[in-house]
Amino acid sequence: MLQFNNRFKKGQWYLIILLFNCGFAKADLPEVFQGDTPDSEYVISYDDLDALLRATVLYTGQSNRKKAGKSVARTGTRLKANVDRLTANEGNRFHYEEFKNNAELKQILHKIRKSLEAVPAEVKLSAFSKSEQLAFWLNLYNVTVLDELISIYPEKSLESLVNGDSGLFERKILNVAGIPLSLNDIQFTILLEKYKDPLVLYGLYQGYIGSPGLRKHAYTGKNVYRTVTNNASEFINSNRGTYGEVNAENFRVSSFYERSRPYFPDFNEDLKSHLLEYLSGNQRQALETAKVIEADISNWQITDVYGTSRNYGAGLADNTAALIGAFSNGGTRGAEFDGVANLDGAAGPLQDLSTSYGRFGPAQLQRMKELDAIRLNERGSVSVTDLKAEEDNK
Known part of the structure; x- marks a missing residue:
């Protein structure tokens, strides 16, 4: 079971708790979110979120600027999937497929979201540095997006959720320090007023391929600026x-x-x-x-791995494709570039995952092979093991 650790770590100033507002008042920014303590010794722990992301985010590496291969029809039909070739193979992916029918995994993610949402009710945000606060807002935003999208998965296109007046990003789905908030409130009021820096945008994962990528680790006060800078470089130097x-x-x-x-x-x-x-x-x-x-x-397609790739026709059986769970960790490029985590090595229920990926059509296999090629070029080496057939897991 993933541990939901106490999020607060106290430094040497154990008895000196500075909860004062040292920022300028903003008309649009609620007072409870104003201010910071530059030399604060207080940090927020994200060990639970970190473990989850490392196990469920598929890192695809830097874009090579190549278009995806043309979609092909399966034997027995003239129909084929419509693919945005410019961006189809870009962006990190999240294993939405694994959460679809796994109530325990859903509950873990939801608990992480609710515990983050409660942080400012326990300790005023002004007690933390600006970098620590930025990490908090980005993590809360991204966890909320994941939690909400899992509830509607396998919805494929997120365009109406992003652009609609009553879409996901406009609804007041959060309550932080007693204030109802939408995801757009975080992006366009809190982060804009507090940071005024476009770099923060690249920490906002929005669930679809055309948005900034989801990282394999949680943001922290120490890594947040380095990571959003890496995200910016990755996104800007990609076709999407x-x-x-x-x-x-x-x-x-x-x-x-x-x-x-x-x-x-x-x-x-x-x-x-x-x-x-x-x-x-x-x-x-x-x-x-x-x-x-x-x-x-x-590209409004959700950043899943394969679950919303539509299969047309069934003239012939295709080979079983072994995909994720088989990539080795390690590497020398730092935490933000860490390899794909092995699903079977994760803590708690993630450790018990035994997924059969079934049979895939040519379009699905093609997408997965292209993603594999990108990862191979980025990582240099990869070890693969066959996944057990579905019958073996019964």
């Missing part, structure tokens, strides 16, 4: 973030930037300046020479 051609009039960017327009007051100039801080290769030259930035790159 930017795409252009040298000497072309238009330079395409993710529609995520359009929805995050308040972070870029002079949208074209501010966004261009921001992107040039991280963009590399010929894409950088393409942006420098472009006259128009067009925010039209969108």
Whole structure:
């Protein structure tokens, strides 16, 4: 069982608890969320969330800018899946499939969400440093997104949930320190007013391929700025973030930037300046020479591994595909680049997972092979073991 540890660790200033507001009052920012203690010794523990993410996030590595292969029809039918080839193989994935029919896993994630939601009722956020508070808001945001999406999975397209007036991001689904909050309240009021830095956007996983990636570890006060910077570089240097051609009039960017327009007051100039801080290769030259930035790159598909890939036809049986649970940990690139965690090695109910991935159609197999190739190029080596057939697990 995953342990839900006490989230507060006290430093040497055990008896000196400074709960004062040292920030400037903001008209739109509730007073309870204002202020910080720069030299605070208080940190929030995310050991439970960290263990969960390491076991359930599939790290795909940096984009190679290649388009996915063309979708193919299965034997016995002319129908085939519609695939956004530009972005289909990009972004880290989450094992939504494993949560679908596993009440215990769902409960674990929900408990993590509720315990994070309760933190500011236990200790005022102003007792923490700004970096510690940023880690808290990003973790709470991402856990809430996961918890909500699991409840509707296998919904494939998240466009209406993101853009709708009564969609997931607009609803007041959180209560923090007695204040009802939506996910958009966190993004456009709390984080915008408190940090005024576009980098925080890259810590906001929104569940679909076209949004910033979900990390394999929780944010902490110590790693948060390094990690969102890595996220920014990964997203900006991917097809789902930017795409252009040298000497072309238009330079395409993710529609995520359009929805995050308040972070870029002079949208074209501010966004261009921001992107040039991280963009590399010929894409950088393409942006420098472009006259128009067009925010039209969108892939609304949920970032699952295979569960919403539709199978058409059944003329012939296909080979069983062994996918996740078989990739080794280790590596030298640091925690934020850690390898894919073995599902069978996770604590608690994750340790007992015995999943049969069944039979896949050509389109599903193709996507998984392409993701495997990306990971192989990124990691250098991988060990694979066959998953037991479904009959063996009964």
